[in-house]
Amino acid sequence: EAQVTQNPRYLITVTGKKLTVTCSQNMNHEYMSWYRQDPGLGLRQIYYSMNVEVTDKGDVPEGYKVSRKEKRNFPLILESPSPNQTSLYFCASSARWDENTEAFFGQGTRLTVV
Amino acid sequence: DQQVKQNSPSLSVQEGRISILNCDYTNSMFDYFLWYKKYPAEGPTFLISISSIKDKNEDGRFTVFLNKSAKHLSLHIVPSQPGDSAVYFCAASPPYNNNDMRFGAGTRLTVKP
Numbered sequence: 001e002a003q004v005t006q007n008p009r010y011l012i013t014v015t016g017k018k019l020t021v022t023c024s025q026n027m028n029h030e031y032m033s034w035y036r037q038d039p040g041l042g043l044r045q046i047y048y049s050m051n052v053e054v055t056d057k058g059d060v061p062e063g064y065k066v067s068r069k070e071k072r073n074f075p076l077i078l079e080s081p082s083p084n085q086t087s088l089y090f091c092a093s094s095a096r097w098d099e100n101t102e103a104f105f106g107q108g109t110r111l112t113v114v
Numbered sequence: 115d116q117q118v119k120q121n122s123p124s125l126s127v128q129e130g131r132i133s134i135l136n137c138d139y140t141n142s143m144f145d146y147f148l149w150y151k152k153y154p155a156e157g158p159t160f161l162i163s164i165s166s167i168k169d170k171n172e173d174g175r176f177t178v179f180l181n182k183s184a185k186h187l188s189l190h191i192v193p194s195q196p197g198d199s200a201v202y203f204c205a206a207s208p209p210y211n212n213n214d215m216r217f218g219a220g221t222r223l224t225v226k227p
Contacts, residue, residue: 041219106157108156
């Protein structure tokens with residue numbers, strides 16, 4: 001089954017404690033991205049990756065890091081989380097960055113930073 | 115600056131009637147438009163798309179209309195069913211460039227039995 005898998009689904013952490021949210025896709029997609037969803041703001045792109053070892057900032061990259069060492073995995077790293085990073089996070093993948101095609105989303109990670 | 119706007123946070127309709135969800139955009143470079151549906155505790159799933167060479171695209175009960183001159187698109191669901199109750203996101207991107215895709219804030223649709 002084609003899917004994007006995120007872990008964990010729920011996470012409560014304290015300010016400053018580094019964390020990683022994993023994302024894996026099994027569709028051999030080149031393009032992957034991370035979004036955060038906040039009330040009234042919709043989905044805002046954090047980082048994206050056009051292929052292995054190619055990543056770039058989206059609209060709201062501050063406080064986040066990513067890596068793309070393998071095609072299937074695209075982890076999101078919060079080196080020093082702060083309360084304003086409390087949000088619902090989605091990983092997504094699509095075949096290529098330069099194709100008009102739909103994205104497949106993970107089930108989401110609800111992060112609370114206290 | 116939100117380039118894609120869904121001005122109605124919520125919409126409630128009776129089962130069997132038509133649901134119309136609206137979306138406006140400001141970037142004239144946007145050329146490809148999508149609608150996603152999101153149930154609670156799940157990720158968004160693709161529903162239907164349209165490119166600017168068309169003004170209408172149908173898929174079963176779902177039809178998307180595009181008015182390029184008004185920078186407006188709408189999603190029609192006919193007939194609405196209780197299972198359609200979800201949050202609907204509108205998305206837009208320039209041609210062949212997912213890096214610049216933008217999403218609206220979403221509209222929560224409730225279909226009452």
